[in-house]
Amino acid sequence: MLINVMLVVFLLFAIVFRSSVLIFVVGLLPMFVAFFVDRSEKKTQAITVGAMNIAGCTPFVMELWTTDSSMEKALSIIMDPVAIIIIYAAAGVGYLIDWVVTAAVAGFLYQRGISRKDAIVKTQKEMVERWGEEVSGKVPLDHEGFPLEGGDAAKS
Amino acid sequence: MSSEGMKDKADKNSDQAVQVKGAPNGGEGALKDGGAKSGSGNQNGSRMVSFQDKAEIDCEKPLPLYNAGPNQAYRAYSKDSSRTPLIAIVCERHVIPRRNVVETYAGLPSANIIRLVGHGVVYWPPANRELYVFIYMDNLGKPLLKPGDKAALGWKQDEVMSVVVRSIVDVFQDFRDKEFVHGNINPYNMFDGVASGKASKVILGECLSTPSSFMQSALYEPIPRAMADPAARGKGTMADDLYAFGASVAVMMRHSDPMAGLSGEEVVRQKVLYGSYGAITGKDRFKGEILELLRGLLHDDPVQRWTIDEVLNWLDGQRLSPKQSGSVKKASRSFVLGESRYFVARLMAMDVEKHVKDLKKSIEDDSLLNWVERSLEDEEVSERFGNALVMARQQSSGSGHESCLAGNISIALDPEAPLRFKGVRLLGNGIGSALAEATALKKPTGVYAEVFLNSLAINWLNVQNSALIDVASLFSKFERCRRYLKTSKYGQGIERVLYSLCPESPCLSSAVESYYVVEPSDLLRAYEDLCQKGRAPSTFLDAHVVSFLSEKDQKVIEPYVYDLNTHESHRVITATLKCFAAIQRRYNTGYVPGIAKAMAPRLQTAVRRYHDRRVQEKLKGCVAEFQSTGDLVKVAALFEDVEISKKDTVLFRNAMQEFQAMEKERQMLEEKLQSKETFGIGAGKEISVMVSSALAFLIIIVTVFMFLSDKSVF
Numbered sequence: 001m002l003i004n005v006m007l008v009v010f011l012l013f014a015i016v017f018r019s020s021v022l023i024f025v026v027g028l029l030p031m032f033v034a035f036f037v038d039r040s041e042k043k044t045q046a047i048t049v050g051a052m053n054i055a056g057c058t059p060f061v062m063e064l065w066t067t068d069s070s071m072e073k074a075l076s077i078i079m080d081p082v083a084i085i086i087i088y089a090a091a092g093v094g095y096l097i098d099w100v101v102t103a104a105v106a107g108f109l110y111q112r113g114i115s116r117k118d119a120i121v122k123t124q125k126e127m128v129e130r131w132g133e134e135v136s137g138k139v140p141l142d143h144e145g146f147p148l149e150g151g152d153a154a155k156s
Numbered sequence: 157m158s159s160e161g162m163k164d165k166a167d168k169n170s171d172q173a174v175q176v177k178g179a180p181n182g183g184e185g186a187l188k189d190g191g192a193k194s195g196s197g198n199q200n201g202s203r204m205v206s207f208q209d210k211a212e213i214d215c216e217k218p219l220p221l222y223n224a225g226p227n228q229a230y231r232a233y234s235k236d237s238s239r240t241p242l243i244a245i246v247c248e249r250h251v252i253p254r255r256n257v258v259e260t261y262a263g264l265p266s267a268n269i270i271r272l273v274g275h276g277v278v279y280w281p282p283a284n285r286e287l288y289v290f291i292y293m294d295n296l297g298k299p300l301l302k303p304g305d306k307a308a309l310g311w312k313q314d315e316v317m318s319v320v321v322r323s324i325v326d327v328f329q330d331f332r333d334k335e336f337v338h339g340n341i342n343p344y345n346m347f348d349g350v351a352s353g354k355a356s357k358v359i360l361g362e363c364l365s366t367p368s369s370f371m372q373s374a375l376y377e378p379i380p381r382a383m384a385d386p387a388a389r390g391k392g393t394m395a396d397d398l399y400a401f402g403a404s405v406a407v408m409m410r411h412s413d414p415m416a417g418l419s420g421e422e423v424v425r426q427k428v429l430y431g432s433y434g435a436i437t438g439k440d441r442f443k444g445e446i447l448e449l450l451r452g453l454l455h456d457d458p459v460q461r462w463t464i465d466e467v468l469n470w471l472d473g474q475r476l477s478p479k480q481s482g483s484v485k486k487a488s489r490s491f492v493l494g495e496s497r498y499f500v501a502r503l504m505a506m507d508v509e510k511h512v513k514d515l516k517k518s519i520e521d522d523s524l525l526n527w528v529e530r531s532l533e534d535e536e537v538s539e540r541f542g543n544a545l546v547m548a549r550q551q552s553s554g555s556g557h558e559s560c561l562a563g564n565i566s567i568a569l570d571p572e573a574p575l576r577f578k579g580v581r582l583l584g585n586g587i588g589s590a591l592a593e594a595t596a597l598k599k600p601t602g603v604y605a606e607v608f609l610n611s612l613a614i615n616w617l618n619v620q621n622s623a624l625i626d627v628a629s630l631f632s633k634f635e636r637c638r639r640y641l642k643t644s645k646y647g648q649g650i651e652r653v654l655y656s657l658c659p660e661s662p663c664l665s666s667a668v669e670s671y672y673v674v675e676p677s678d679l680l681r682a683y684e685d686l687c688q689k690g691r692a693p694s695t696f697l698d699a700h701v702v703s704f705l706s707e708k709d710q711k712v713i714e715p716y717v718y719d720l721n722t723h724e725s726h727r728v729i730t731a732t733l734k735c736f737a738a739i740q741r742r743y744n745t746g747y748v749p750g751i752a753k754a755m756a757p758r759l760q761t762a763v764r765r766y767h768d769r770r771v772q773e774k775l776k777g778c779v780a781e782f783q784s785t786g787d788l789v790k791v792a793a794l795f796e797d798v799e800i801s802k803k804d805t806v807l808f809r810n811a812m813q814e815f816q817a818m819e820k821e822r823q824m825l826e827e828k829l830q831s832k833e834t835f836g837i838g839a840g841k842e843i844s845v846m847v848s849s850a851l852a853f854l855i856i857i858v859t860v861f862m863f864l865s866d867k868s869v870f
Contacts, residue, residue: 051852102840109836
């Protein structure tokens with residue numbers, strides 16, 4: 001029901017702002033493709049590309065809005081190869097950001113994970129040195145926390 | 157030396173007679189000398205054994221004439237310049253000396269008893285162990301009767317009166333005043349006090365080196381005590397001493413021995429059948445005043461028996477007519493048990509144990525009950541007999557039932573007799589010394605436990621005459637013993653019964669069998685010596701030692717008994733340390749480096765019971781220091797500090813939780829780090845969204861601003 005209402009509202013907007021919609025529909029094609037291609041749940045790649053794609057469309061939409069906002073103007077903008085290159089290049093920058101930043105951050109986090117793991121191992125080793133193997137919980141313990149093995153039954 | 161001179165010297169010595177324990181093998185431990193060292197043994201192979209600073213004992217010069225039963229007598233000499241000859245009685249380990257009455261004995265003023273010079277523990281080289289020794293003045297002379305002599309001296313009445321009766325009555329007055337019981341009055345232990353010639357008085361020999369009446373033959377004991385095992389006769393009464401005196405006088409006066417060659421049991425039968433007077437005097441006929449004395453002293457009823465006051469009145473010339481012992485009550489017809497015919501219940505009681513199968517049969521077919529009710533015609537016996545049957549059925553079942561039944565029937569038929577059970581014959585307050593003897597001789601002691609667990613001891617006590625023995629005191633003791641026997645934990649069991657009923661017993665633990673341990677401080681001394689010789693026992697506080705300490709000084713053992721019973725090595729060793737420290741502190745024994753050295757490696761177990769290795773290292777340092785000093789108190793204080801232990805536990809628990817959390821994180825990281833391609837991609841994507849969005853937002857704002865300010869982008 002809600003989707004239907006939104007669809008109706010969108011159609012009304014599309015009819016009212018048809019020239020702007022034309023630029024967005026043609027200009028944001030990379031974003032739509034990214035949405036379909038990105039299988040991740042959060043659609044982060046699509047958002048990254050989409051954000052830059054929208055930024056690329058912005059000068060041309062502003063140009064339309066600051067003139068007569070006619071359909072002819074919209075068509076002339078959209079038919080201009082430079083405009084299309086700029087818009088699609090912006091989307092490409094989005095892809096670039098997605099690739100570079102993701103790789104950089106993942107590499108950084110990987111190194112940090114290794115460091116953390118090494119630090120944990122070192123601390124655990126120190127704890128074992130101070131408290132014995134029983135601190136690890138891997139050795140069966142009696143009610144006082146001492147290993148059950150070790151011949152406690154032997155009399156002194 | 158004149159007898160007066162001897163007496164004076166003896167008195168002086170008796171004043172100085174204080175008990176000092178001996179150090180084993182001349183141990184060179186760090187124990188303080190205060191009361192610890194007495195006789196040092198002859199380490200160099202010398203025949204002379206030094207006893208305190210009073211005497212030297214020649215261990216190669218026995219004096220068999222003065223032997224006290226199994227205890228051998230040896231020649232000793234005073235250590236002063238006079239080198240006065242003395243007699244040393246060396247007690248065998250299984251014979252428990254009467255240490256509890258030594259002070260009373262030393263205070264007896266009479267000149268007609270052997271004078272005590274000293275007593276204590278000495279290392280005895282021939283036995284290679286410590287033994288208890290009594291040193292007496294040698295003022296005895298010859299015994300009136302020697303072993304092997306005919307037990308009938310045929311003395312005339314006047315001679316007996318002047319030499320024996322007046323001397324012994326003098327001694328008896330002192331016994332009465334000091335409430336002392338001799339327990340060994342017989343002609344073998346009476347001495348003429350002169351080297352040669354005719355005696356004018358007799359001197360009573362020693363009585364301290366054995367339990368009361370231990371050396372008395374059945375002839376010199378009243379019937380019930382004669383029936384009991386020698387070690388199980390318990391502390392006697394003055395009435396028993398007077399009986400022994402009467403029997404001794406009769407033996408001195410009679411011309412023939414009617415019971416020559418008879419065993420102790422047969423002597424008792426003769427006494428039961430003919431009365432003590434009739435049995436001992438036999439065909440001899442006495443006349444005049446001595447007849448009254450003998451009848452009075454040999455009366456089988458202890459209530460009717462003459463007291464010392466009556467003897468004194470008789471000596472003063474007052475004529476008394478003692479009642480003759482009543483004739484034994486016989487049944488109208490006999491009862492056949494086994495292959496014997498019985499008319500007398502008391503004699504049957506002596507034998508029921510030998511015929512348990514026949515007894516059981518005669519009870520099942522009621523023939524014995526009919527005989528008791530119809531032929532014996534004694535209502536008291538009938539009532540006791542009925543009760544005994546009920547109790548025997550209630551108290552035991554299975555294989556022990558027959559013995560238990562025999563014991564109960566024996567009690568019912570002859571309540572004055574000792575408790576008879578599985579071959580032992582015990583009087584109430586003699587159970588302790590009998591048990592001590594059995595333990596020392598490594599005989600089975602189960603029968604003593606059964607006596608209590610099957611309530612035979614209580615049943616025996618229930619039929620005793622409270623005018624003759626302290627029933628109430630024994631009752632509480634026996635109940636306590638039964639409680640001890642319900643568990644075999646340390647501090648209870650048969651060992652606790654032993655030390656509870658026989659406080660004079662030394663510690664009979666096999667760990668200290670070469671030592672004579674009578675006080676907790678002696679125990680520390682013994683262990684110190686053992687450890688110094690490299691013979692530290694595997695268990696310091698065994699069942700015997702714990703029970704011994706529980707009876708001697710509860711404060712040094714009671715707080716640690718629980719830990720000892722856990723049998724966990726760390727608890728046992730710390731409990732041992734704390735116990736020894738308590739003894740060291742309370743008895744001011746000085747340092748014990750030998751024990752410390754032996755315990756130090758074992759204490760590592762206790763050290764390991766702290767989680768924190770730093771605490772362990774500190775404790776190890778303290779233990780190492782302790783090993784060199786032997787200060788048990790200081791180290792025990794470390795292990796007693798509850799705060800250290802509590803803090804250690806709390807910190808360990810926290811560390812465990814922290815470790816677990818870290819382990820979880822480590823495992824998660826390891827799992828994720830395994831796939832390097834995907835690690836951090838999610839986060840990277842999110843950051844690229846943020847970067848891209850921020851950049852796009854900036855571009856949009858700049859573009860809008862430029863358009864609004866009429867500036868062209870392109």
